[in-house]
Amino acid sequence: MSEQITDRRIRLGMVGGGEGAFIGGVHRIAARLDDRYQLVAGALSSDPERARRSGAALGLDPARSYSDFVEMARAEAARPDGIQAVSIVTPNHLHAPVATAFLQAGIHVICDKPITRTLAEAEALAEQVAQSGALFVLTHTYTGYAMIRQARAMVAAGALGPIRVVQVEYPQDWLTEPVSEDGTKQALWRVDPERAGAAGALGDIGTHAMNLASFVTGLEAREICAELTRFVPGRQVDDDVQMMIRYDGGAKGMLWASQVAPGNENALKLRVYGAQGGLEWAHTAPDTLRHTPFGEPPRLLSRGGPGLAPEVAALGRVPAGHPEGFLEAFATLYSDAADAILAHASGAPASEGSLPGVADGVQGMRFVEAALRSSDAGGIWCAL
Amino acid sequence: MSEQITDRRIRLGMVGGGEGAFIGGVHRIAARLDDRYQLVAGALSSDPERARRSGAALGLDPARSYSDFVEMARAEAARPDGIQAVSIVTPNHLHAPVATAFLQAGIHVICDKPITRTLAEAEALAEQVAQSGALFVLTHTYTGYAMIRQARAMVAAGALGPIRVVQVEYPQDWLTEPVSEDGTKQALWRVDPERAGAAGALGDIGTHAMNLASFVTGLEAREICAELTRFVPGRQVDDDVQMMIRYDGGAKGMLWASQVAPGNENALKLRVYGAQGGLEWAHTAPDTLRHTPFGEPPRLLSRGGPGLAPEVAALGRVPAGHPEGFLEAFATLYSDAADAILAHASGAPASEGSLPGVADGVQGMRFVEAALRSSDAGGIWCAL
Amino acid sequence: MSEQITDRRIRLGMVGGGEGAFIGGVHRIAARLDDRYQLVAGALSSDPERARRSGAALGLDPARSYSDFVEMARAEAARPDGIQAVSIVTPNHLHAPVATAFLQAGIHVICDKPITRTLAEAEALAEQVAQSGALFVLTHTYTGYAMIRQARAMVAAGALGPIRVVQVEYPQDWLTEPVSEDGTKQALWRVDPERAGAAGALGDIGTHAMNLASFVTGLEAREICAELTRFVPGRQVDDDVQMMIRYDGGAKGMLWASQVAPGNENALKLRVYGAQGGLEWAHTAPDTLRHTPFGEPPRLLSRGGPGLAPEVAALGRVPAGHPEGFLEAFATLYSDAADAILAHASGAPASEGSLPGVADGVQGMRFVEAALRSSDAGGIWCAL
Amino acid sequence: MSEQITDRRIRLGMVGGGEGAFIGGVHRIAARLDDRYQLVAGALSSDPERARRSGAALGLDPARSYSDFVEMARAEAARPDGIQAVSIVTPNHLHAPVATAFLQAGIHVICDKPITRTLAEAEALAEQVAQSGALFVLTHTYTGYAMIRQARAMVAAGALGPIRVVQVEYPQDWLTEPVSEDGTKQALWRVDPERAGAAGALGDIGTHAMNLASFVTGLEAREICAELTRFVPGRQVDDDVQMMIRYDGGAKGMLWASQVAPGNENALKLRVYGAQGGLEWAHTAPDTLRHTPFGEPPRLLSRGGPGLAPEVAALGRVPAGHPEGFLEAFATLYSDAADAILAHASGAPASEGSLPGVADGVQGMRFVEAALRSSDAGGIWCAL
Incomplete structure (x- = not known):
């Protein structure tokens, strides 16, 4: 070598x-x-x-x-x-x-x-x-998608005006039925509180959804009211999470994460609405972003296409119209981490840049614990 | 004549x-x-x-x-x-x-x-x-769509198994900005509590969403926890409604109705998930219904197409692929009402059949008042 | 009365x-x-x-x-x-x-x-x-759709620049199998050359497709090269039509009409591309029109939404987001005809305005005869 | 190492x-x-x-x-x-x-x-x-998509019955305007006949479209009738390709490849219809495949989802719902090639398996030359 x-x-x-x-x-x-x-x-x-x-x-x-x-x-x-x-x-x-x-x-x-x-x-x-x-990088993969970076850049630039409503959801269906004894290795530990924590869908995918909403909007959840359910008989952790969220600054949001929603493979979706426009992104078509400036026709932004922020236009390995997916988003996190590691090696102060770091991890656990607390108390509003 | x-x-x-x-x-x-x-x-x-x-x-x-x-x-x-x-x-x-x-x-x-x-x-x-x-018929228009009738028939026949999760939403954007003094006649009365009631989006479209969820699933809301917001400065009634719902029988649901979500014209959407499958319907494509039996590929049912319940197959004025829309759904309510009126005229006991009637109206007002009560109390669970 | x-x-x-x-x-x-x-x-x-x-x-x-x-x-x-x-x-x-x-x-x-x-x-x-x-009005229904009128207005206003490519298709599937003896009345006459003419799919839906392309672009077909096929054994008229078209002014186009394409109910679709932009319209979502100015993000125009030509904004019976469909498009033809009839009654010279008239009918038959001629000769280019 | x-x-x-x-x-x-x-x-x-x-x-x-x-x-x-x-x-x-x-x-x-x-x-x-x-492997990338493999497997298994109609298209827009002198390196050689050959869009993307149609259906083009156009002034090679195709066995098809269709990034699309059903695949959503058995509701197959052929179910690096794209399809070709190389190294006779090889390349050039011949002759049917 x-x-x-x-x-x-x-x-x-x-x-x-x-x-x-x-x-x-x-x-x-x-x-x-x-x-x-x-x-x-x-x-x-x-x-x-x-x-x-x-x-x-x-x-x-x-x-x-x-x-x-x-x-x-x-x-x-x-x-x-x-x-x-x-x-x-x-x-x-x-x-x-x-x-x-x-x-x-x-x-x-x-x-x-x-x-x-x-x-x-x-x-x-x-x-x-x-x-x-x-450096400590937490792999919230979805933050690596080019169009999620674009959404974040647009909100930060004020393209939507003050944010009012944040709707995020993450439905799956793979735990619709009980995991059998001969289930896959990963399925078993994910429904075992000892190894995965007290949260089921909440920790597994709810944290992704919450992180994505915050990553794009720059807003942190201040209070949440959560309804955690174990629909499958015998399951020890939640398999469905419903939640209302009050964000810093007055925005309101809902979050739904489910592992018992038949027909949803991994259907993470984020919608953000401000006083001057909206953005919609869905994991089922991750290379596109719908932007709706109020009073104008909706526009479809695409990775590699016109109208992107310069730092987003620079992302992407293949031209517009050649779909990139989950692995590419994940690779972007790794590449960004490589940049941060090299910068650190050449003497710059440690910084994860826009990568999710330990603070995001702590915030995620605050979110999980607040949700458990809220739900255990019968569905009351709890501060993070 | x-x-x-x-x-x-x-x-x-x-x-x-x-x-x-x-x-x-x-x-x-x-x-x-x-x-x-x-x-x-x-x-x-x-x-x-x-x-x-x-x-x-x-x-x-x-x-x-x-x-x-x-x-x-x-x-x-x-x-x-x-x-x-x-x-x-x-x-x-x-x-x-x-x-x-x-x-x-x-x-x-x-x-x-x-x-x-x-x-x-x-x-x-x-x-x-x-x-x-x-007879008293309440025009919850969306119940007139053929594919909503199909969804109701499928749930009633047990095609989804016991219902677990019910997600309904009704976003619009037409009240994103304040209604000016020279606004249209209808916009003005709809944001005036004296003429429209204490509920804004809640009464105007939230009731439609709630009714649709109940119409399709056959379930009534038992308790709700609501967050009503007036985002536009000076507005006297809510323009955004977020809600969690506990249904009779243990199903859980969320409801979002908004009139300040830019890019959403009239985007009512219902998703129902049971232990054996799911159904998804969106007003943006009302002639289709997505059915996802768990463990099988999703199927796209369409008005006039194969696989419909007989009473639904009989609906529709033009063949499959010739879109029917809002006016046709509305007309179906009127035609059903005509049947009910003629039946009554020939001596049958008064019955609105599957048409929404006064009981649905009362239930709708119970829903509105519970939501106002919940939100006024800071977001607590309230029985209907 | x-x-x-x-x-x-x-x-x-x-x-x-x-x-x-x-x-x-x-x-x-x-x-x-x-x-x-x-x-x-x-x-x-x-x-x-x-x-x-x-x-x-x-x-x-x-x-x-x-x-x-x-x-x-x-x-x-x-x-x-x-x-x-x-x-x-x-x-x-x-x-x-x-x-x-x-x-x-x-x-x-x-x-x-x-x-x-x-x-x-x-x-x-x-x-x-x-x-x-x-007055003579020919009911080419699709010309009654608001977004088709919008497309026509945009092309006429030069929004796309000179037209280069016109792709139109009209696939159906209802004749995928032979029509049985107990078939519906209309199916039988449509496959009988005596009553329907020598053209099958060509006359039934190909003419609609050709008319739509001309209605929107303002261009007439100058020469066509057609391949007509009878796929179902025993059928006496074509059930699939493939065609290349040379338009006046140098635009090139393709046309596909089929009644043997399983999964297509009535999937008329038109795409028009010019030197400065493109338009796409599909019958499966008739209330929307995709406009792609070259070098900018695609925009989704909708009936009742922002950005429409004034005469199109005036069409539509229900607000944006309340789907209108085939019957409404048909009704628009009838309403326009009523206007023309009343104008004629009050002394104006007979004019069908933008409604398809007898000249369109003659042009349609020229198209049919040229297609039959082309196909019978083994697929040669024929002038209309 | x-x-x-x-x-x-x-x-x-x-x-x-x-x-x-x-x-x-x-x-x-x-x-x-x-x-x-x-x-x-x-x-x-x-x-x-x-x-x-x-x-x-x-x-x-x-x-x-x-x-x-x-x-x-x-x-x-x-x-x-x-x-x-x-x-x-x-x-x-x-x-x-x-x-x-x-x-x-x-x-x-x-x-x-x-x-x-x-x-x-x-x-x-x-x-x-x-x-x-x-071994000689030709990287027709699209043949590496899991759902294209699924489509091929289904046609081969007779799921569609005898194939009747094959519609393939590959529109792009990146050559809508002349490539400036400071254009990218690859754009320049692609429009230069010396380096790219006499065919422009025909060779660049038309060959991909033709190969995909044959890969999935197992049918070879027997005769084609082509219309090649140079829409952009001064361009030396075709930028738009329209074509009708007669396949072995009687199937009929159309092919459209364009580099001047604004709003199309890389929109390869294949539709195949047989006597018993249809299949539709689009590059804009490569992880899904629409299957329409005649007389039944359309089904949406997905990479990693239920209902796939065993060899296709084995493809894919991440679970269903985690999008894979162009690079993954390309990687599948390389991985298959690695298998073929290792097999050859251990003494097996040289075989590219289902990978496109030199025979596909020869057939592709036959296609290109027939298209050029057809178009140069004014659009006549030419045998491959």
């Missing part, structure tokens, strides 16, 4: 994501897509044999295929060619301890969401990030 | 709907479309000169063009060829007194919605209906 | 459209919808008993329910309250003789399309129209 | 694709996405300095960064760790000589399309492929 490559590509490690896991593979594609990373180490499983096999399958140097993430953090920090960043793709309950180990070793963290199982854990982690001086 | 026509067509009167009014003309088209009615009398305005001019413009016999609806009810009841039914298309505050006058004269009533300004008025009117033995 | 009504509404007769027919009922709804006509006479069938029954069902005066259209023309012309216009809704082979009879009696004609079975018949009819001084 | 990696990943070279080029970068992402290739050599430009810079930017070993593709083929073939396959992403006129050089060196070829500038070149190249025993 030439020096040039070593200098150019970020040396990346991964914790979790071994055989049979889902999201680890997605992170690896995202890291690879724009050729900004090189996966060189991993603790892909806590089971040593499984870790070894998984590392071999990915072509890792056996010496850098660990089963213990603490050892990995220590060993990699000690190597001159050690990893510069680690991707954490474990079940939720391990996010905090793994992140802490690497942050303490001065290694940047790219962490799947939700950040932790509890708000207290998240706040403790935020302190670790502050103390470490390392 | 030949005997035959007299026998076949319902003799119809109208109160309201004179020069400059909007909804009266819509009722007249709806009554005319299937040739089941003949407009023969009216109190089109309370201003005598305006009433006269409006009647003349419609070709009414001047002797049957009234300015006082009480006199009209009395006079028409006394004529051998008097009206059999009256359409009430006045501002909301007159619905109750006008309906009462005609019911007491034994004349069937077809009334625009919302039924009254208050629940008390609605309950009193329900008693009048019961005492009169006459 | 009061004087006022007599003065205001056009007295209308109808030939064809008796029991079991389809298009007659559509014409009646269209005539009734805007209350501009009163159906007072008819030769609804050539079978006297059927004509009598059909007339009675529609409430016609028995004295004005004819079975012989020649007698009807004579009798009505002789009455002081005779019909002012006649709707011709017979099978195609009767269009010419019926129209001739009424034109010679000085009665305006509203004729279903295609105008005749042959070009020669059409040209002879055009002479009759010229000699009569009466 | 560990042995394992060497064994697992295909060693890849690239000719073309240096600084400022477009399609080379797309090929590199596609090769990288599924981690099946390692780019280790290149002749990224014929300009030595540019080649060197481009290679350095990609981290190539300088010793394997060539400027002469002939030298590259020779040198790589001589190395024990030489490339196993080469990606050819030069302008069209170099495809044949570059491919020949590598085939003669026994190196597999992955070539951008169109295969060559002329049919004669293509046929000569086919002989080279046959003699070499190496």
